[in-house]
Amino acid sequence: MGKNVTIIGAGLVGSLLSIYLAKRGYKVTAYERRPDLRKNRISAGRSINLALSDRGWRGLAGVGISEEIRKVAIPMKGRMMHPVSGELTYQPYGKDEQAIYSVSRGGLNCVLMDLAEQHGVKIVYNEKCTDIDLDHAITHFENAETGKNTTVSSDHIFSTDGAFSAGRMQLQTRTDRFNYSQTYLDHGYKELTIPPTASGDFAMEPNALHIWPRGQFMLIALPNMDKSFTCTLFFPFEGEKSFEALDTPEKMMSFFRETFPDAIPMMPTLKEDYFSNPTSSLMIVKCFPWTYKDKLAMVGDSAHAIVPFYGQGMNCGFEDCVVLDELMSKHGLDASLENDSELFKKVFSEYQSLRKPDGDAIADLAVMNFIEMRDKTADPKFLLQKKIEARFSTKYPEKWIPLYSMVTYSPHMRYSEALREGLRQENIMQNIMAMPGIEQKWDSEEVEKKILGMLS
Amino acid sequence: MGKNVTIIGAGLVGSLLSIYLAKRGYKVTAYERRPDLRKNRISAGRSINLALSDRGWRGLAGVGISEEIRKVAIPMKGRMMHPVSGELTYQPYGKDEQAIYSVSRGGLNCVLMDLAEQHGVKIVYNEKCTDIDLDHAITHFENAETGKNTTVSSDHIFSTDGAFSAGRMQLQTRTDRFNYSQTYLDHGYKELTIPPTASGDFAMEPNALHIWPRGQFMLIALPNMDKSFTCTLFFPFEGEKSFEALDTPEKMMSFFRETFPDAIPMMPTLKEDYFSNPTSSLMIVKCFPWTYKDKLAMVGDSAHAIVPFYGQGMNCGFEDCVVLDELMSKHGLDASLENDSELFKKVFSEYQSLRKPDGDAIADLAVMNFIEMRDKTADPKFLLQKKIEARFSTKYPEKWIPLYSMVTYSPHMRYSEALREGLRQENIMQNIMAMPGIEQKWDSEEVEKKILGMLS
Numbered sequence: 022m023g024k025n026v027t028i029i030g031a032g033l034v035g036s037l038l039s040i041y042l043a044k045r046g047y048k049v050t051a052y053e054r055r056p057d058l059r060k061n062r063i064s065a066g067r068s069i070n071l072a073l074s075d076r077g078w079r080g081l082a083g084v085g086i087s088e089e090i091r092k093v094a095i096p097m098k099g100r101m102m103h104p105v106s107g108e109l110t111y112q113p114y115g116k117d118e119q120a121i122y123s124v125s126r127g128g129l130n131c132v133l134m135d136l137a138e139q140h141g142v143k144i145v146y147n148e149k150c151t152d153i154d155l156d157h158a159i160t161h162f163e164n165a166e167t168g169k170n171t172t173v174s175s176d177h178i179f180s181t182d183g184a185f186s187a188g189r190m191q192l193q194t195r196t197d198r199f200n201y202s203q204t205y206l207d208h209g210y211k212e213l214t215i216p217p218t219a220s221g222d223f224a225m226e227p228n229a230l231h232i233w234p235r236g237q238f239m240l241i242a243l244p245n246m247d248k249s250f251t252c253t254l255f256f257p258f259e260g261e262k263s264f265e266a267l268d269t270p271e272k273m274m275s276f277f278r279e280t281f282p283d284a285i286p287m288m289p290t291l292k293e294d295y296f297s298n299p300t301s302s303l304m305i306v307k308c309f310p311w312t313y314k315d316k317l318a319m320v321g322d323s324a325h326a327i328v329p330f331y332g333q334g335m336n337c338g339f340e341d342c343v344v345l346d347e348l349m350s351k352h353g354l355d356a357s358l359e360n361d362s363e364l365f366k367k368v369f370s371e372y373q374s375l376r377k378p379d380g381d382a383i384a385d386l387a388v389m390n391f392i393e394m395r396d397k398t399a400d401p402k403f404l405l406q407k408k409i410e411a412r413f414s415t416k417y418p419e420k421w422i423p424l425y426s427m428v429t430y431s432p433h434m435r436y437s438e439a440l441r442e443g444l445r446q447e448n449i450m451q452n453i454m455a456m457p458g459i460e461q462k463w464d465s466e467e468v469e470k471k472i473l474g475m476l477s
Numbered sequence: 478m479g480k481n482v483t484i485i486g487a488g489l490v491g492s493l494l495s496i497y498l499a500k501r502g503y504k505v506t507a508y509e510r511r512p513d514l515r516k517n518r519i520s521a522g523r524s525i526n527l528a529l530s531d532r533g534w535r536g537l538a539g540v541g542i543s544e545e546i547r548k549v550a551i552p553m554k555g556r557m558m559h560p561v562s563g564e565l566t567y568q569p570y571g572k573d574e575q576a577i578y579s580v581s582r583g584g585l586n587c588v589l590m591d592l593a594e595q596h597g598v599k600i601v602y603n604e605k606c607t608d609i610d611l612d613h614a615i616t617h618f619e620n621a622e623t624g625k626n627t628t629v630s631s632d633h634i635f636s637t638d639g640a641f642s643a644g645r646m647q648l649q650t651r652t653d654r655f656n657y658s659q660t661y662l663d664h665g666y667k668e669l670t671i672p673p674t675a676s677g678d679f680a681m682e683p684n685a686l687h688i689w690p691r692g693q694f695m696l697i698a699l700p701n702m703d704k705s706f707t708c709t710l711f712f713p714f715e716g717e718k719s720f721e722a723l724d725t726p727e728k729m730m731s732f733f734r735e736t737f738p739d740a741i742p743m744m745p746t747l748k749e750d751y752f753s754n755p756t757s758s759l760m761i762v763k764c765f766p767w768t769y770k771d772k773l774a775m776v777g778d779s780a781h782a783i784v785p786f787y788g789q790g791m792n793c794g795f796e797d798c799v800v801l802d803e804l805m806s807k808h809g810l811d812a813s814l815e816n817d818s819e820l821f822k823k824v825f826s827e828y829q830s831l832r833k834p835d836g837d838a839i840a841d842l843a844v845m846n847f848i849e850m851r852d853k854t855a856d857p858k859f860l861l862q863k864k865i866e867a868r869f870s871t872k873y874p875e876k877w878i879p880l881y882s883m884v885t886y887s888p889h890m891r892y893s894e895a896l897r898e899g900l901r902q903e904n905i906m907q908n909i910m911a912m913p914g915i916e917q918k919w920d921s922e923e924v925e926k927k928i929l930g931m932l933s
Contacts (some may be wrong), residue, residue, distance in 0.1 A: 193659070196647070198714075198758050202658035204650070302654050475493075 030182030034321030046356030074334030080339025096120035179321035184326035315365035325380030486638030490777030490794035492589035502812030519585035528788030536795025552576035640782035781836030
């Protein structure tokens with residue numbers, strides 16, 4: 022008889038985790054607050070695409086669906102910067118073959134739910150978690166359509182219900198010494214769209230992530246399979262240039278014409294999109310512990326909601342699943358064990374000790390990348406710095422992996438390690454960029470030697 | 478017709494605030510989660526006494542009861558340090574007449590509730606806040622005895638329900654962009670007791686706060702009117718020397734004999750107290766905003782729970798009441814106004830802007846004082862530093878108010894200002910303490926001149 026596992030939330034991370042657990046023989050039921058995405062495509066306006074990178078691919082590969090997803094993913098090999106006037110500039114994300122991949126959140130979630138069901142996972146919809154008896158792993162749900170209450174007894178619970186997790190709220194309100202913070206940026210975001218051209222083509226280079234960096238704010242665009250782009254405006258809530266200030270179509274259009282002149286002609290529905298799509302907030306959640314005895318573990322945004330600027334939210338959640346799966350293997354956990362309490366305690370305890378520093382690191386990296394994207398990518402000095410780093414890294418790949426590559430293309434390097442190494446590199450590069458005449462001699466032996474010297 | 482005000486929580490801050498509001502003509506009802514303290518004295522084991530200082534006295538004076546309370550308060554004029562062996566040392570808290578006052582939490586609360594009722598405040602007991610419709614200022618309560626649900630409509634709500642505030646939970650779960658953190662110390666606390674001697678006297682000097690500083694932890698004792706002392710052990714939850722480790726009477730007694738040898742003979746019920754009193758945790762809450770439109774304001778621990786090491790939790794909450802009352806006067810708010818929404822919005826907005834930096838400052842000061850109390854008060858160098866500061870301050874009272882005095886005896890100086898000034902002073906004193914031979918020349922003109930030079 023397989024042990025029963027309850028999963029709260031059948032989003033991306035919950036669906037993937039359910040497959041990992043089902044493959045180990047657990048009897049998994051996932052309770053999702055919303056209706057079945059496959060029957061009711063949820064309307065746009067909220068992060069309809071995402072960037073998959075190597076940590077995410079690794080999570081998908083573990084359940085054998087990376088190839089299937091790759092067919093519906095668009096590689097983005099670098100950043101394309103759109104200045105207010107003048108030429109576009111391009112900065113590759115890594116080496117030639119390296120890319121991050123734009124995928125549809127909804128599409129990916131549907132594939133994962135299909136696969137979960139093929140592995141015997143039962144997914145129940147419209148079930149909102151209202152309460153948990155943590156010590157007995159009993160979860161209470163209320164059906165959003167019928168109002169009916171359900172009580173579910175199981176052996177273990179996984180809370181994969183995102184940034185506003187109901188499972189986490191139980192830990193906050195029912196356990197002692199739960200450290201918790203939720204912090205909002207002063208910026209919000211709004212999704213806009215660039216449809217295909219009249220001739221049915223992409224309106225811009227599809228294999229890039231487009232950025233309109235404007236210092237305190239920015240617009241970005243990611244390609245979709247239907248040849249449209251999903252754009253996101255990251256913008257202050259309040260202030261002179263803010264969502265609050267752009268409160269009429271006239272003010273908004275005039276601002277866009279001045280600030281994003283090359284985007285305007287590509288956005289025929291800008292006015293409707295701007296005023297009908299919601300303005301969403303950006304929250305960072307840090308907390309600890311992530312688990313309760315052998316009864317409950319939080320996985321994904323539930324444990325560590327981050328801002329989207331490194332494109333790592335989903336990737337980090339998928340990596341959580343891989344780490345959990347590896348720890349279960351290490352401790353010989355499978356569903357056939359009669360008494361798995363002690364082993365589960367060990368797995369949960371190691372999981373949270375291992376992943377907490379990485380969750381914190383990617384949270385901080387994501388905030389740092391916001392500043393890089395909105396401000397530094399418009400700075401020729403910054404682009405030069407990245408060119409120097411890329412050149413050095415190509416020549417000495419063992420000695421220097423750029424921070425972006427460590428985070429994005431090095432799934433076996435921990436986020437916390439990437440952050441530490443990245444700060445060390447930044448320190449070295451500050452010295453390099455301060456060299457007189459660096460603009461001329463950036464590719465000289467002198468620069469190379471100086472870096473080598475500081476590295477050793 | 479007076480406007481209706483709902484107060485959630487009739488503890489110290491809620492009761493005092495209700496009096497301030499009743500005096501302005503508001504029709505105030507306070508809903509308290511627990512039974513009436515005056516009928517059911519709650520058992521000991523959790524902070525049964527508190528230290529009142531000048532900010533608190535100012536709050537009580539504003540409703541005319543400081544003299545009444547002073548009669549049942551015991552002045553503590555300094556710290557008495559108990560080393561493991563050797564002489565006690567004494568450090569005055571300020572000038573001769575300056576003291577903090579040990580008062581009974583329950584006794585003070587009872588007096589405040591009596592006075593509130595005399596001013597027409599209605600206090601309802603056993604009512605737990607379960608929900609708030611923030612936009613309509615409708616509060617839902619559930620009676621702990623009968624289970625009956627009550628819905629209360631009012632014009633404004635004040636949430637004075639402490640560190641685990643139900644009002645704050647509404648802001649966390651129902652509003653966007655609510656910044657929130659709860660952080661626990663690795664230390665917990667347990668209350669113990671030193672009864673009066675066989676002859677009915679205080680077992681130690683009553684006009685002092687007693688400290689057994691032991692580096693990573695400490696024991697303290699405050700005098701009570703019945704000539705007993707309430708002791709509190711602040712101690713790590715886990716580790717070699719911890720609550721977890723002292724899990725048998727033998728281990729505990731042996732630890733106390735080694736660590737607090739002079740306390741043991743004064744604590745005949747130590748064993749029972751230690752094993753029957755709860756071990757409580759120490760939490761810091763920071764959040765923002767503290768108010769919602771003109772509908773709700775958090776006051777006291779609800780907005781800013783702090784650790785108890787500066788003895789400022791209640792004092793800070795009382796000061797919140799004074800600040801709110803002053804802002805209401807400034808904006809001409811009273812209960813007779815037909816439409817007070819805009820004025821209340823202004824008062825709430827100024828209240829939170831003004832008090833948030835002060836709440837953050839006292840939270841940080843309280844953590845800093847834990848380290849000072851448990852560790853530095855055992856250090857002769859630290860005691861010398863305090864002596865130099867006291868000497869200089871006596872000679873130049875306009876130029877130097879010691880940090881402790883700014884926080885404790887300067888109710889018109891903001892906490893945030895005290896912290897800023899205190900950090901500046903600490904920086905100066907670091908330089909002074911680094912002077913060669915400072916132990917000999919601490920009261921010399923040279924030292925005095927150096928301080929004067931650094932101050933200007």
